[in-house]
Amino acid sequence: MFIKMNNKTKTLLARVDLSVAFGSFLKQLEKDYPLLGPIKSCRPITEGYEDANFLFETSRNKYVLKIFAKTRSILNIKSYSKLLVGAQKAKVQSLQPIRGKNGYLGKIKQTRFVITEFFIGRNFRNSTPSLLDIRIITKELVKLNSLNFKFYESYDSWSNAHLVCEFKKNKNKLDQATVNYLDPTVKALNKLNTRGFSRSIIHGDLQPLHIFKNNQGRYCLIDYGCARNDYLVYELSTFLAWFCLLKKNWQRRKAIFSYVIDTYTKTHKLSKQEIDSLPLLIKAAYAAYYLKTKLLIGGGDRSKQTRDWFKQAEKMLGLVRSHSLS
Numbered sequence: 660m661f662i663k664m665n666n667k668t669k670t671l672l673a674r675v676d677l678s679v680a681f682g683s684f685l686k687q688l689e690k691d692y693p694l695l696g697p698i699k700s701c702r703p704i705t706e707g708y709e710d711a712n713f714l715f716e717t718s719r720n721k722y723v724l725k726i727f728a729k730t731r732s733i734l735n736i737k738s739y740s741k742l743l744v745g746a747q748k749a750k751v752q753s754l755q756p757i758r759g760k761n762g763y764l765g766k767i768k769q770t771r772f773v774i775t776e777f778f779i780g781r782n783f784r785n786s787t788p789s790l791l792d793i794r795i796i797t798k799e800l801v802k803l804n805s806l807n808f809k810f811y812e813s814y815d816s817w818s819n820a821h822l823v824c825e826f827k828k829n830k831n832k833l834d835q836a837t838v839n840y841l842d843p844t845v846k847a848l849n850k851l852n853t854r855g856f857s858r859s860i861i862h863g864d865l866q867p868l869h870i871f872k873n874n875q876g877r878y879c880l881i882d883y884g885c886a887r888n889d890y891l892v893y894e895l896s897t898f899l900a901w902f903c904l905l906k907k908n909w910q911r912r913k914a915i916f917s918y919v920i921d922t923y924t925k926t927h928k929l930s931k932q933e934i935d936s937l938p939l940l941i942k943a944a945y946a947a948y949y950l951k952t953k954l955l956i957g958g959g960d961r962s963k964q965t966r967d968w969f970k971q972a973e974k975m976l977g978l979v980r981s982h983s984l985s
Contacts (some may be wrong), residue, residue, distance in 0.1 A: 668703045671711035674836050676729040678768045685715070687767050688724070692759045692774065693848035695719060706868055706964070709813075709884050714777060722757065726770060736771050740764040741842050742810070742860065743773060749802045753880045754778060755895035762915055778881070780873035787906040790918070795878055796870060797919050800898060801926045803880070804891055806860040812887035815863060817898075817951050819894050819943035823849045829954055833895060837953055844946045844980075845874070847939055855935055861894035862886055867900035896940030904941070909978060915985050938984045945979060948972035 662682055672681060679687075686696055696718035704712040706725070709724040726738050740763050743756040754775035756763045761943060765772045783792075816825050826845045830838060862869075863885035871879040903915050938945075952969035 662701050668706050671703050674709070674728045675711045675726045675770065676897070677726070677770050683768055684770065688765070691761065691765060691767070691829045692757065695722065695757065701796050702811055707882070717858070723754065723775045723777050724772060726772045731813050732811060735813045737764060738810045739810070739883055739886065740773055741808070742806070742886055743775070745806050746803060749806055751803045751880060752878045765860065771833050776869050778873070778879040780871040780877070780879060782869070783902070788902060792872065793903050793915060793919065794922060796865070796902065797922045799880060800862070800865070801895065801923060802892060803862060804859045804927060807888070808860065810860060810886065810888040810925055811883070815885040817947055818863060818885065818893070819896060819940050819947045820889060822943050822947045822950065825947065825950060826878035829950070832954060832957065836878060836923050841946055844942050851936055851939065856890045856892060857927065857929060858888060858890045860886065861889050861891065863889070863894065863897065865894070865898040867905070870902060891929065892936055894942055895919065896937050899937065900941045900944035905971070905975070913983055929936055941978065941984060943977040945972050949976050
């Protein structure tokens with residue numbers, strides 16, 4: 660078995676509660692999931708800031724191993740596993756979970772994890788979604804957001820839902836120019852009355868890295884790490900902000916905005932107040948990433964991943980502050 664044990668792997672494993680050597684963990688995994696076959700190789704997936712994700716290949720196929728971060732509660736981990744299964748039953752195009760001797764949620768000593776099939780395709784990091792891409796993913800959201808059960812979430816400090824809290828908590832770490840720049844959006848968001856807004860299960864982080872497409876035109880939604888039971892407008896605003904309106908699509912923003920809302924509300928009815936809140940929540944989605952990456956950079960993070968997110972958030976926040984969306 661080949662294991663790529665470099666600094667990136669060690670950084671990922673530092674996020675989780677692993678009581679045995681990683682090689683021993685994988686050996687036990689082979690025993691608990693005999694139908695997968697012997698593991699031939701395992702390498703880290705370095706994108707993201709939560710959990711530890713690995714791509715491993717067996718004699719039969721390729722799979723994704725997600726070892727949950729030690730910051731996650733047991734209830735949140737169980738909710739994650741339940742959502743993976745629920746998404747399959749709802750026929751959402753997403754990763755198929757693999758069942759082991761303990762069910763879909765694996766456990767080796769105190770370490771909990773899930774295994775899914777690997778989707779062979781490309782994410783949208785380097786490409787602009789077409790209107791067809793947007794239409795299809797909107798319909799996948801409709802199906803996903805039809806799920807409704809008690810979900811124990813893991814607090815997502817990058818979410819527009821938590822921008823007010825994160826800004827207040829970290830305001831003293833920011834320079835005055837940044838405080839002044841973010842303050843109008845934070846104040847407007849703080850005044851938003853969400854009473855009576857529709858809620859259900861949401862993905863919570865639908866962005867280019869979490870949507871894949873293959874050469875046959877199939878799609879796959881991945882990574883439910885920010886999923887929760889929350890307002891549908893948080894789902895739509897994040898999806899619009901981080902998937903639909905980036906790159907060349909900004910010039911078509913009004914048409915895309917209307918198209919997504921019209922398609923989505925054929926199934927999930929939203930009030931005028933909910934729809935009217937979306938431009939502010941889109942702005943807040945960019946502001947939340949701007950805030951988080953600014954804090955990370957100020958704390959010494961020099962990674963390309965963080966720099967790229969900061970530049971994107973800065974650019975989009977500037978655009979959305981000076982142009983209408985609807």
